[in-house]
Amino acid sequence: MRHIVSLLVENEAGALSRISGLFSARGYNIESLTVATTEDQTLSRMTIITTGSDRIIEQITKQLNKLVDVVKLQDFTEGNFIEREMMFVKVKAQGEGQRAEVKRLSDIFRARIIDVTDTTFCIELTGSGSKLDAYIRAMHENNIIEVVRSGSMGILRGEKALTI
Amino acid sequence: MELSGSEIIIRFLKDEGVEHLFGYPGGAVLHIYDALHKQDTVKHILVRHEQGATHAADGYARATGKPGVCLVTSGPGATNAITGIATAYMDSIPLIVITGQVPSHAIGSDAFQEVDAVGVSRPCVKHNFLVKDLNKLAETLKKAFYVATTGRPGPVVVDIPKDITAPHIKIPYEYPKLISMRSYNPNVNGHPKQIKRAVELLLSAKRPIIYSGGGVILDGASEQLRDFVRHLGYPITQTLMGLGAFPGTDPQFIGMLGMHGTYEANMAMHDCDVLIAIGARFDDRITGVTSKFCPYAQIIHIDIDPASISKTINVDIPIVGGAKQVLTQMLKILVDSDQPVDKSATQDWWNKIKFWQKQKSFAYEKKDGVIQPQTAIEELYKVTGGDAYITSDVGQHQMYAAQFYPFDEPRRWINSGGLGTMGFGLPAAMGVKLAFPDKDVACVTGEGSIQMCIQELSTCLQYDTPVKIINLNNRYLGMVRQWQEFFYEKRYSHVYMDSLPDFVKLAEAYGHVGIKVEDPNDLHDAMKQAFALKDRTVFLDIITDREANVYPMISSGKAHNEMDISPLQQKIQATLKSKGEIA
Numbered sequence: 001m002r003h004i005v006s007l008l009v010e011n012e013a014g015a016l017s018r019i020s021g022l023f024s025a026r027g028y029n030i031e032s033l034t035v036a037t038t039e040d041q042t043l044s045r046m047t048i049i050t051t052g053s054d055r056i057i058e059q060i061t062k063q064l065n066k067l068v069d070v071v072k073l074q075d076f077t078e079g080n081f082i083e084r085e086m087m088f089v090k091v092k093a094q095g096e097g098q099r100a101e102v103k104r105l106s107d108i109f110r111a112r113i114i115d116v117t118d119t120t121f122c123i124e125l126t127g128s129g130s131k132l133d134a135y136i137r138a139m140h141e142n143n144i145i146e147v148v149r150s151g152s153m154g155i156l157r158g159e160k161a162l163t164i
Numbered sequence: 165m166e167l168s169g170s171e172i173i174i175r176f177l178k179d180e181g182v183e184h185l186f187g188y189p190g191g192a193v194l195h196i197y198d199a200l201h202k203q204d205t206v207k208h209i210l211v212r213h214e215q216g217a218t219h220a221a222d223g224y225a226r227a228t229g230k231p232g233v234c235l236v237t238s239g240p241g242a243t244n245a246i247t248g249i250a251t252a253y254m255d256s257i258p259l260i261v262i263t264g265q266v267p268s269h270a271i272g273s274d275a276f277q278e279v280d281a282v283g284v285s286r287p288c289v290k291h292n293f294l295v296k297d298l299n300k301l302a303e304t305l306k307k308a309f310y311v312a313t314t315g316r317p318g319p320v321v322v323d324i325p326k327d328i329t330a331p332h333i334k335i336p337y338e339y340p341k342l343i344s345m346r347s348y349n350p351n352v353n354g355h356p357k358q359i360k361r362a363v364e365l366l367l368s369a370k371r372p373i374i375y376s377g378g379g380v381i382l383d384g385a386s387e388q389l390r391d392f393v394r395h396l397g398y399p400i401t402q403t404l405m406g407l408g409a410f411p412g413t414d415p416q417f418i419g420m421l422g423m424h425g426t427y428e429a430n431m432a433m434h435d436c437d438v439l440i441a442i443g444a445r446f447d448d449r450i451t452g453v454t455s456k457f458c459p460y461a462q463i464i465h466i467d468i469d470p471a472s473i474s475k476t477i478n479v480d481i482p483i484v485g486g487a488k489q490v491l492t493q494m495l496k497i498l499v500d501s502d503q504p505v506d507k508s509a510t511q512d513w514w515n516k517i518k519f520w521q522k523q524k525s526f527a528y529e530k531k532d533g534v535i536q537p538q539t540a541i542e543e544l545y546k547v548t549g550g551d552a553y554i555t556s557d558v559g560q561h562q563m564y565a566a567q568f569y570p571f572d573e574p575r576r577w578i579n580s581g582g583l584g585t586m587g588f589g590l591p592a593a594m595g596v597k598l599a600f601p602d603k604d605v606a607c608v609t610g611e612g613s614i615q616m617c618i619q620e621l622s623t624c625l626q627y628d629t630p631v632k633i634i635n636l637n638n639r640y641l642g643m644v645r646q647w648q649e650f651f652y653e654k655r656y657s658h659v660y661m662d663s664l665p666d667f668v669k670l671a672e673a674y675g676h677v678g679i680k681v682e683d684p685n686d687l688h689d690a691m692k693q694a695f696a697l698k699d700r701t702v703f704l705d706i707i708t709d710r711e712a713n714v715y716p717m718i719s720s721g722k723a724h725n726e727m728d729i730s731p732l733q734q735k736i737q738a739t740l741k742s743k744g745e746i747a
Contacts, residue, residue, distance in 0.1 A: 069347060
């Protein structure tokens with residue numbers, strides 16, 4: 001099953017490699033990993049999307065907690081949370097017909113065109129992973145030049161928060 | 165007080181109570197060695213290879229309970245130390261390894277003797293640090309000791325660039341007494357509700373077994389374990405790492421369990437209805453095939469490391485906490501309870517265990533004119549009165565030592581259980597002897613293992629650490645040969661130790677005493693002679709039966725009750741069968 005794990009990590013050199021190293025050393029899956037510092041410069045916030053049986057997920061959270069650099073951790077999966085991912089897509093856009101079609105499709109998905117050339121559009125889109133997948137599917141495969149995805153980030157709904 | 169980085173390191177070690185520092189100098193640590201030269205509180209032991217430094221510090225730590233400390237240079241110094249760091253990591257031994265690093269400005273430039281020590285050691289340390297700021301040096305060292313020695317202990321590497329140790333840059337130094345880390349707060353107290361549930365389950369058992377491991381020794385909980393086991397009157401088995409926590413000669417101890425454990429311990433594991441694991445981690449050498457592990461048992465697991473719980477075996481009552489604390493809590497409930505332990509409830513169980521014991525699973529056949537490896541260990545036990553510190557290398561000799569030398573005290577049996585590092589025994593013995601100069605220290609080894617760190621014989625001479633090397637020499641890499649005999653139709657692929665050195669001459673060349681024994685009749689006297697030479701390192705080269713095997717054995721994919729037993733035990737079973745004692 002897919003899990004979304006959110007972590008607060010000491011903002012120290014090597015913290016990221018400890019975490020990614022743990023996943024590769026123990027053979028766990030990482031679907032995506034995002035990380036950046038928080039409002040507190042000594043802390044980084046990380047979101048990891050991983051898959052595994054309940055037993056594996058339990059081990060992943062325990063092993064992550066064991067790392068000295070990990071300050072706090074929560075598996076959001078069972079709770080009430082918001083998940084978003086950001087994507088840039090560069091597509092071919094040549095001739096009136098194709099340019100109009102890309103624009104129309106982007107409007108449907110509430111995507112924004114953020115860069116334009118005579119032959120290309122660059123589009124920004126935010127949403128759940130499945131929404132981004134759907135956009136890629138809808139866009140004719142031959143039209144796509146490149147795709148850049150951020151990986152998911154998550155936050156708890158309501159007053160609950162992952163803070164120290 | 166204004167000190168340079170190098171002086172801070174040495175002063176800190178002194179303030180921390182470190183007496184011995186195992187190390188090897190080199191370019192990146194020259195400043196530190198200069199500071200070391202100007203004092204005599206911290207004694208430096210110059211090993212002959214950095215692996216030896218880590219194993220010696222490790223042996224010292226295992227025997228004393230204090231952290232072992234090493235100092236090595238950058239690059240090859242750091243990489244040579246890795247095997248020893250990984251060894252300590254697998255057995256949860258507190259070790260602090262200070263590695264020199266190229267100057268900060270040169271890091272990442274592929275400088276001479278540069279290696280990313282933090283990166284290379286990361287998978288086999290509890291934690292590691294790269295010191296980037298001289299002002300944080302003392303605090304970082306304190307954190308290293310704190311992390312290494314608390315919770316589930318383990319090795320910590322502190323990588324220090326050369327410029328941080330420069331002699332001309334001085335800053336104020338104060339010993340950082342207290343340290344707190346927001347991201348690291350190990351819990352030692354067990355949850356009271358879980359403990360109560362565990363006690364109730366234990367008291368309801370008809371076929372209980374206590375299975376304890378190295379965690380009990382690491383936490384200094386032997387006394388609590390003894391009180392607990394004796395109060396309950398239940399049988400106890402111990403892992404290879406746990407031997408000595410409960411006395412090996414006590415009738416309640418039914419032997420080591422696992423791959424080469426006793427028949428009775430493994431059978432009892434298979435048949436038990438309640439299992440309590442204390443400071444043990446259900447290692448694959450213990451469990452046999454996990455799908456058939458303790459099929460009838462409800463399992464209680466006490467461990468300081470939450471990640472060890474339900475990692476390989478699902479448990480019914482997990483208790484996260486230190487062995488000492490949790491056993492004290494459990495014993496208090498037991499003692500305060502109005503209900504005495506009903507010893508009659510487990511009488512049938514004990515009878516069953518005694519019947520298994522009758523089959524004498526360690527019994528072995530003697531041959532005329534050939535020394536059996538088991539006999540050598542039995543002689544070692546006799547001559548040392550069972551009171552020596554025994555280190556070992558890895559292989560058949562290690563199993564024989566574990567089987568035939570019952571340890572009555574903790575921290576006496578020192579071996580690489582988790583990583584299985586050949587070459588561990590001799591440097592570890594050296595470390596133990598430095599800690600306990602008046603005690604007998606013997607390294608049980610084989611002609612394969614001893615050659616992996618034999619250079620430390622030189623260190624033994626320099627620092628006057630008269631250890632006894634008990635070399636069970638069967639001219640084979642015995643354990644590998646045994647597997648090739650059992651599972652590869654005797655295709656002995658590259659296990660013959662051809663062109664062995666003359667170990668007697670070798671010992672003499674290093675300035676020690678060498679004694680070769682080939683005749684079983686000479687064994688006792690040779691052993692006595694070796695230990696009588698109190699102030700000499702003695703290399704006892706014992707020529708043993710070439711194809712002796714370690715029994716019982718649980719092969720891979722097999723359960724506890726599916727052991728291969730020795731030919732002699734098979735005969736004993738046949739006799740018991742003919743008498744109608746086995747169906």
